[in-house]
Amino acid sequence: MAVAGRWAGLGVLGAVASFAGAMMAPDQFYRGYLIGYMLVLGFTLGSLALLMLGHLTGGNWWMIGRRVMEAAVGNLPLLTVLFLPIWYGRHHLYIWLDPAYVQTHLSVASKSGYLNDQFWTIRAVIYFALWNLWGWALRRGSRRQDDDSSPAVWQKLKTWSAPGILVYGLTITLASTDWVMSLDPTWYSTIYGMFFIISEMLAVMALLIVVLCSMRTSQPYDKILGPDKLHDYGKLMLAFTMVWAYFSFSQWLIIWAGNLPEEITWYLYRIHGGWQTVALTLVVLQFALPFLLLLSREIKRDARKLVPLALLVLVMRYVDIYWLVAPSPFPGISGAEHHLTYHWTYLAALLALLGLWMGAFFRQLGGQPVLVVTEPMLPRLWEQSHGH
């Protein structure tokens, strides 16, 4: 596919620039790489979660977007490899790996049973092993469904999905703690894992809208992706936008009300030194604007209006992760002296990660039937373009 090639080309260009960035400015580069990595990891893990959810609950929107999500899940081996730079550059990212820092911070020292180099690495290996296992099982079952309509295959996918949702919930909570929350090891938030789960699902919903609508004029989508189906996607994106705001606000309100030094500093870093512009942008463009626009029935049913909105959501997903990661204290720089920056290596890392991810994604999307034809509920998409 030409699209896959163009993205992969962009990814290779970005990778070359990233390599130069890693040599010239490793401190900045690894931060930018972590931001970009959490974005594309979110596309894949969010797809994995929604895929399993769909196996258990079904739904028209899910049948239409299923193979798109499976292509995203197929990027798990790629993401496993792309995690290596984070592992390699971990000493540029995590101050709790610095013994001198730990000695002077009692609360961090007391966490060293969990936050230490070996255990952190072992946990990362476990996360990727579990994600790859589930990704592989779900995709293999799905491919078998292409020419085997027996309920046993279908049932097996359900059997994988039910515990898989639990595994996803636990691993993403721990992984987001290990890779992002621990950037500021004195701070903690108990809603952090939930926040990552909902952020990933929001990103996947926006990605599904963009990808499916780009194929809207070709078969079979011209027959099945009518305004009523777009309406479903719009409603789900509205719901996830609201839950994102709900979790973000819950975390902020509790910490604001407590006003404890070890908690509130996390926000102080992020609403001073220029970061307040980013915070305000998130409130307006990740919540207020999409929320108000998505209330409209017309916008949810019209691809020409829904796609730009989904693109905005995707851009804001990146901005949100940037706001979570970049103002943190890093080895050599404390949170308080960390003013608003966007280093060129951040962009290089983003291009590399997004390009490679999209290239592999479109290649897998093109290499399989776009619908699972043995899906028992599939004929419904055609015979009932009306009704529910």
Added chain:
Amino acid sequence: MTEATLHGVVAEYLTPDALVAACKQARKAGYRRLDAYTPYPLEEAAEAIGFEKTQVPLLTLIGGILGGLTGYGLQYWVNLSAYPQNIGGRPMHSWPSFIIITFEMTILFAGITAVVGMLTLNGLPQPYHPIFNHPRFTAASRDRFFLCIEAADDRFELAETKRFLQATDAIDVAEVAD
């Protein structure tokens, strides 16, 4: 039975497609007082009989905004003038802690306005409706689709309207008393 006590002529269909097609034909023929009855929500039929937008969403929005203002205003009044309390040295007008109540009141008022507004506008509960005089109408909640052209329609003429409905894919056409 005279025309004055006639509710309308009702046609029965086997499939949603047949119903939607008949609705479109009826609109095209100039009939305006139509109603379609289906076992499950059928957006296309609503569009085909020329169902226009309702005022419920607008009412809900207004209700929601009023609820939000009420919730915020109540807290503002309580915390700043009625019972001012110094809580942990925070400002009297601590807007972040007002948000939850504001949000809940928005939802509450919007929800109540939606239900009350819907009931006011559609006239429910309605203990008597003439369409139930049709002997087979209970099938509308099982597997049949009905289209009623009401006698109140300007173009309604018993014989002609019956002929018109019989020409569609209807499996049965019947008069229904008012």
